[in-house]
Amino acid sequence: VITHEWRGPVSNAELSALHAAAFGLPPREHDWRAQLDGHSLGGVCARDGGGLAGFVNVAWDGASHAFVLDTIVATRLRHRGAGTRLVAIATRQARAAGCAWLHVDFEAELGPFHWDSCGFHPTTGGLIAL
Numbered sequence: 001v002i003t004h005e006w007r008g009p010v011s012n013a014e015l016s017a018l019h020a021a022a023f024g025l026p027p028r029e030h031d032w033r034a035q036l037d038g039h040s041l042g043g044v045c046a047r048d049g050g051g052l053a054g055f056v057n058v059a060w061d062g063a064s065h066a067f068v069l070d071t072i073v074a075t076r077l078r079h080r081g082a083g084t085r086l087v088a089i090a091t092r093q094a095r096a097a098g099c100a101w102l103h104v105d106f107e108a109e110l111g112p113f114h115w116d117s118c119g120f121h122p123t124t125g126g127l128i129a130l
């Protein structure tokens with residue numbers, strides 16, 4: 001059984017382990033909680049019998065723009081709809097908070113996930129590496 005929870009309790013250790021596994025990197029110490037508590041509208045947790053299995057962070061500008069950052073699903077759960085559900089909950093909660101726009105950017109190969117499954121519309125955008 002997979003459960004999804006908006007603003008569900010999640011620890012720094014769980015988030016570090018999920019990020020490291022998803023991106024094939026060694027776990028690093030990072031205060032995800034401070035980042036979420038200080039700068040995000042919220043996050044969505046997906047859990048299964050093995051613990052935290054997915055997460056998405058919804059950052060925002062405090063008004064009408066929200067931003068989906070780092071949607072992650074553990075490899076053991078991929079292609080079972082968990083990622084789509086994370087983003088669907090993020091979308092619903094951003095709308096409920098009064099946001100008018102939900103933004104995302106991603107590598108080209110993730111187009112089918114964001115456009116076809118999650119319902120984002122293609123748009124022009126830009127990015128500067130700082």
Ligand SMILES: CC(C)(COP(=O)(O)OP(=O)(O)OC[C@H]1O[C@@H](n2cnc3c(N)ncnc32)[C@H](O)[C@@H]1OP(=O)(O)O)[C@@H](O)C(=O)NCCC(=O)NCCS
Pocket residue numbers: 022023069070071072073074077078079080081082083084085106109110111112113114117
């Ligand atoms: C991208 C990611 C979150 C998708 O999670 P998921 O739970 O497997 O997604 P879903 O099961 O909801 O996928 C629904 C559909 O989206 C598309 N899709 C999913 N992952 C995809 C990928 N990696 N590449 C291209 N299309 C993808 C497929 O059409 C999929 O349908 P299918 O399972 O019938 O093939 C997951 O692969 C992941 O964590 N990747 C590593 C982290 C990452 O790159 N995140 C992106 C933001 S930084």
